[in-house]
Amino acid sequence: MQFRRSDFADLSYFLEIAKHRNFRRAGLELGISASALSHALKGLEERLGVRLLNRTSRSVTLTAAGEALQSAILEPFDEIGRAVDVLNRFRDAPIGRVRLSVPTEAADYLVAPVLATFLERYPDVEIEISVSNRMIDVIDSGYDAGIRYGGTVPEDMVAQRLSADIRWLVVAAPAYLQRFGTPTHPNDLQAHRCVQIRTGDDRIYRWEFERGDEQLAVNVPGALTIDQGQVALPAVKQGAGLMYLAEPMVRQALEDGTLCTVLDDWVSVGPAFHIYYSSRRQLPSALRLFIDLVRELRPLGL
Missing domain, CATH: 3.40.190.10 (Periplasmic binding protein-like II)
Known part of the structure; x- marks a missing residue:
């Protein structure tokens, strides 16, 4: 096969498709349409004489030939990218x-x-x-x-x-504490309404506390579960329950008295x-x- 200059562009398209395993996402990254990508890839496969991708309506996977090609050209293309990036210094x-x-x-x-x-x-x-x-x-x-x-x-x-x-605090609205009382120990949380946190790996987070050499991780009860703290903050400010979150998220609310902290002697400092x-x-x-x-x-x- 005679290698053409346009093949460099098609090989870069192939690498982007192989990275995303999706024509639409690769097209968004490259700034061209998914149909144009598909056409370019088909032309490359015809010139090479091998199929590089298995395509269905739901998935894009690499064939054995596609995996071999990706492995062979990925580092050289990265080297070219690094070389071009060096020009920024000038x-x-x-x-x-x-x-x-x-x-x-x-x-x-x-x-x-x-x-x-x-x-x-x-x-x-x-x-x-x-x-x-x-x-x-x-x-x-x-x-x-x-x-x-x-x-x-x-x-x-x-x-x-x-x-x-980052300091991690437990906060509540003054109205909630007036109604349900103030916990003085992490174990007291079992008798309170708490906002549960679903972490990025899909676990329910156990609230972490430390006081001197003591460390506790508590499974708290609660009817509300969120994976983004900002979603629950308005409800907590209106007295919905206790919430465990990073101090920057509530700095202003603490200053203006909308929220207040509890269990201050059990504050945990995280990475x-x-x-x-x-x-x-x-x-x-x-x-x-x-x-x-x-x-x-x-x-x-x-």
Whole structure:
């Protein structure tokens, strides 16, 4: 087979499809339609004389030939990407694109406060943020990096701290405490209405407490279960129950008296927010600029 210059583009399309296992998502990443991708892939398969993908209405999987091709060309294409990224060092204004997977609390209190400055400082850099508390493989899902609490960062990733450690509080509205009383020990929570938390790996979270050398993890009762804290906060402010959450989420409500804390001598301090990315890739310039800015502005301390 005679290799044509246009085959480079089709091979890059193939790698994007292989990464996402989905023509629509690959097309969104590349900025072209799914039908154009399908046409390009079909042409590549005809020229190569082998089928690279198994396609059904529900799934896209790699054939044995597709897996072999992906393995053979992935690193060379990454090398080309890294080489192009190096050119940013010689530009007056950096360019590039960064895609981040971010949990709700980090989006609201860590990322959002720096975005205006980032866009003003680097107008030619594109940034895309997906907000979700689900635990996903960020690299396999096409993101450059993810942000998570330090204790949940995958071990095979490079991680950088972006905030100070996070204090976790139990809060309630004054009206709730007047009606149901104030717990003085974590075990007292069994007699209260609590908001249960479903974590990113689909578990119901056990509220964690510490006092000196004592540590407790409590399964709390409650009729309301959420996976994003902001959903339940309005109800808690109206007296619906007790809630366990990160201190930045309720800083303003505590200051204005809408909410108050309980079990203050049992406050737990958890790991800081960290950004993490593949240890197998050179850090893209756009991502490095974002990390540097968050660490410079320190919206949640550092």
